[in-house]
Amino acid sequence: MKIKIHNLKEISKIELFTIDGKMLFQNIAAYNNEMISIPMLNKGTYLLRVINKNSVCTSRFYKR
Numbered sequence: 606m607k608i609k610i611h612n613l614k615e616i617s618k619i620e621l622f623t624i625d626g627k628m629l630f631q632n633i634a635a636y637n638n639e640m641i642s643i644p645m646l647n648k649g650t651y652l653l654r655v656i657n658k659n660s661v662c663t664s665r666f667y668k669r
Contacts, residue, residue, distance in 0.1 A: 606668070610655060611638040617657040624650040624665075643668060 610619060613634055621630035630641065646668050654663045
């Protein structure tokens, strides 16, 4: 299972957290699409944050 982040307009920082705030992953993504492989994650709710110089976007997802 993978998460695809697309249409990045500029260099962005991507962070993945557990629902209680523990950081699991951090990466710098370039202007292209970014894929994050998540088969190692346990079942549960996670937060994905994409940060660039103009905005911060946080999304929640559930792995079954």
